[in-house]
Amino acid sequence: MFIMTNKNLLINVSIKMQVTYNDLSLNSVKDLIKLETKNRQGIYLFKNEISNNSQDIYIGSSTNISNRFDQHIKNLYSNIYLQNAMNKYGKNNFSFSVLEWYEYNNELSKEDNGLLLILLEQKYFDLLKPNYNINPTAGKSRLGAKHSDKSKELIRLANLGENNPMWNKTHSDEYKETLRQKMSGVNNYMYGKSVTELVKQAIREASCKPVYLYDFKTKELISMFSSQKEFMKEYKVSPKTVIKYLESGEIWRNKYIITSNVLN
Structure with missing residues (x-):
């Protein structure tokens, strides 16, 4: 229990x-x-x-x-x-x-x-x-x-x-x-929106979140990017790679942590 x-x-x-x-x-x-x-x-x-x-x-x-x-x-x-x-x-x-x-x-x-x-x-x-x-x-x-x-x-x-x-x-x-x-009126996230619009919005919001790159041993912040797109362009990686390491918390290239949150 x-x-x-x-x-x-x-x-x-x-x-x-x-x-x-x-x-x-x-x-x-x-x-x-x-x-x-x-x-x-x-x-x-x-x-x-x-x-x-x-x-x-x-x-x-x-x-x-x-x-x-x-x-x-x-x-x-x-x-x-x-x-x-x-x-x-x-x-x-x-x-x-x-x-x-x-x-x-x-x-x-x-x-x-x-x-x-x-x-x-x-x-x-x-x-x-x-x-x-x-x-x-x-x-x-x-x-x-x-x-x-x-x-x-x-x-x-x-x-x-x-x-x-x-x-x-x-x-x-x-x-x-x-x-x-x-959940009332305009405060409801569904207010005036179709499901398709919400899905597109969710995808946009996910891709626009900042990306922080840390040294996994020292936890020192190495770089900060305003969006996943900016990070992918800088390091020439695919969206699939970014999503994988953001979700799993695995060590990237044996020395980095990729996260959308600031580490304490």
């Missing part, structure tokens, strides 16, 4: 993990995780068990949790925040959990299954606000993608009843009033 107080949402969150493993320094534990999650898909979580901040967690999704866990443990294509925390506090003080398994739907395309997995990950991002994730948006590279009618229906069903992470949770009156005001 994972319990935390999300001060931003003014709610208490209680989530029952599918499975949890403690002390990630033990080879026996690591072997058990890789065995029991082999070829399984879903949403996983690393948690700092000795931190006083319940949001000192990392959330990820994978089509093969076993392989992804192994990459994190070996610091291969991992997240710099998570790795720094593990180095500081020790792997023995971290737990690994599966938040939710994802069952592959053979009636959908590989892309549509990937979309549903990303949407599932985003739910937990929004609910738990993990501190160790560099980018709070799951699968930003899927922005603007077209989806089949089957996947659209599954997306709708995925947000109903007990499938919704806010099922059986309550907001404070203060938060409800804040939401009501934000």
Whole structure:
């Protein structure tokens, strides 16, 4: 059971993990995780068990949790925040959990299954606000993608009843009033806009966000760019490369961190 107080949402969150493993320094534990999650898909979580901040967690999704866990443990294509925390506090003080398994739907395309997995990950991002994730948006590279009618229906069903992470949770009156005001009239992000316009706007906003380039060892700011386009032009890289490293927090060219946020 994972319990935390999300001060931003003014709610208490209680989530029952599918499975949890403690002390990630033990080879026996690591072997058990890789065995029991082999070829399984879903949403996983690393948690700092000795931190006083319940949001000192990392959330990820994978089509093969076993392989992804192994990459994190070996610091291969991992997240710099998570790795720094593990180095500081020790792997023995971290737990690994599966938040939710994802069952592959053979009636959908590989892309549509990937979309549903990303949407599932985003739910937990929004609910738990993990501190160790560099980018709070799951699968930003899927922005603007077209989806089949089957996947659209599954997306709708995925947000109903007990499938919704806010099922059986309550907001404070203060938060409800804040939401009501934000969603009223011209304050509503849908006011006077079509879905197509919103998607185009979201893509424009994503590409216009600043890019910060840091030395991953010293955390010293090397360069700042006003947009992804400017960064791509300077370093002659593709949009796919920028999105990959912004989302994953992986080390770029073995020495840089690419982020859209200022590092503390």
